[in-house]
Amino acid sequence: MTALISLATTLGLALTLLAAAAPPAAAADLLSQGKPATSSSSENASTPASAAVDGNTGTRWSSTFGDPQWLGVDLGATATISRVVLRWEAAYARAFQIQTSDNGAAWTTIYSTTSGTGGVQTLDVNGTGRYVRFHGTQRGTAYGYSLWEFQVYGSGGGTSPGNEIPDPTTASLEATDGPLTTASYTVPNPTGYGSGTVTYPTNSGSYPGVVLMPGYQGTQQNLQWLAPRLASWGFVVINVGTNTLTDDPESRGRQITAAGTQLLALGNAAGNPLSGKLNGTLGAVGHSMGGGGVMAALRDDPRFRAGVPTAPYHPNANFSAVTEPTFFLTCQRDPVAHGNTYAMPWYNSMSQAEKLYIEVPGDHLCPMTGYGNKAKQGKWTVSFLSRWLRADTRFSPFLCGPVRDADKNDTSLVTRWMDTCPY
Template identity: 65%
Template sequence: MTALIALVTAIGLALTPLTAAAPPAAAADLLSQGKPATSSSTENGSIPASAAVDGDTGTRWSSTLQGNGIPAPTTASLEATNGPLTTATYTVPRPVGYGSGTVTYPTTGGSYPGVVLMPGYQGTQQNLQWLAPRLASWGFVVINVGTNTLTDDPASRGRQISAAGTQLLALGNATGNPIAGKVNGTLGAVGHSMGGGGVMAALRDDPRFRAGVPTAPYYPNANFSSVADPTFFLTCESDPVAHGNSYAVPWYNSMSRAEKLYIEVPGDHLCPMTGYGDKAKQGKWIVSFLSLWLRADTRFRPFLCGPVRDGDKNNPSLVTRWMDTCPF
């Protein structure tokens, strides 16, 4: 027995060098780490192309197409009544801080920026109803609101925009409703007349709103020089109520820190409302502006800056005044 134990021990010692773990190989250097990186689009500003090569396994880059399936826009697709995504609607059961709300949202998977639509004086959800499905079908969760009263002033409409944004985010974070998980936390707003003044108030006072489109905006004696978020003013050449020279142009000129777009088109004060104006062009500009600034989707930039947009900009029957801070 002693001899057998000795033999087993000897064999074990002889095999030890053969079974010892080899030292780990050195990790290969990541040649791209820290190098400049660009992409045609990013899903949102928190996941830029540089995150793909920063060496941090906790960060990532995602393109717009990977994130929500939105194809590259064309002039024809942007001027169509609806975009590439299917949509559905949901009535907010208990509005908080505003009168009523109808949410139009993409039925596809993924999360999207939220956009609040605010009507003007004596207006209802019908004012901007044309825009809700158009925006939603291009990848936005849109809440079209009615005000507490038809005569609410611009300051009140600004507060109601904020309230509607708060509830939209809450619905996106809750369960048991069709927009659960669909709102990514980024907010924008579009408003008409006093609702346009409300958009400016929301951009000035509520940092959650990252871009806005005030159309024929009205807000007497207001100062918006502190607004630094991208803003698209859409005004009407023959507007007797809120002509661009009275409100939008002075605001545009005072906003020294913001990326800005100003387009004046033929028509009176109603030109941005449902049933008035050239909705193919207006829709193309609004969708492109919000896609660029709320989703950081640079594929929409050519329709606002550069040769692609020049056919619109230089057509006096379509545009009577155009100003911008391009290139942006």
């Protein structure tokens, strides 16, 4: 008996030492938050795919009422997936799979069940891929599928969707064209707005969409300078003309929404050059009344995840409820829409948003084609939208920290700069 006790004690001590010596398992990183998300359908405009990866448990994705449905996220690079967390609203999945893919076309199932319970489901999985999706085949209720959050954990992944976008530099961002080749496409039947010209990367892969909206009496020419810059840095850009030249800011906001809707539809349809090019994330840039329209779109349409209102104009408007990242570009000598009158009060009221405010020399036309310092304006706009529409932190130094200080502290270039850095 004494010998057995001694042996048990020795074995127990050995196991304890082995456990102590074993290295701890590597902590899994949350890879999906803020990354581009797409889905088979959305119940309505207030429940987009992006709401399931925004880190906000008060927003959700929900599908239409039918089977099957899916929700996917682009991690930006191949990753090792170890855990998936599904935070369900009441409309959950009874039968579903978790699948991974290297190219977004061929899928491998790494988890499957026919007895889903809803609530918060934490799934230990083992797989690799750049793309991860939930694929529901049987609903648990009469409604669709609805997720507050779709969280993918593991190691690897990327800060951006890649698609041959190299690390940015000051020189490359200030150049007229970015690293990607682009082409243009005229929208054949604009719906809800006057006209549309799309500039898009010719590379394979999917990208965020950006709507450009002109100001009062303006046309597509107003922001034509920006379309190829953005597209060559990995965006699908629709430069729109309005229904009439005198449309007010609220109307322009609705037209931004309509253009975004049609842009996504073109990306989901076969037989046009935009097929497969859109990843479901949207942003907007507008000038003057178009800038006011950008603010209205951010306020009213949750599909728009970031906006750049330039010299924005919208009398008697309240945008304190806007929570999406917003970059205000204003003009120091603007007699029409000075920052002190519109943009600055809006900036100060948006307590829950990430923000950037830059005032530069010039009058009301300073953000338009042919006016102002387009190298700097382009660098800031590309960096802001890359950071917030692609979650690409490689562009953060050009907006926050020492790299941006050469711009921020140059009084001949910038007359006022505010931000919510770091981001």
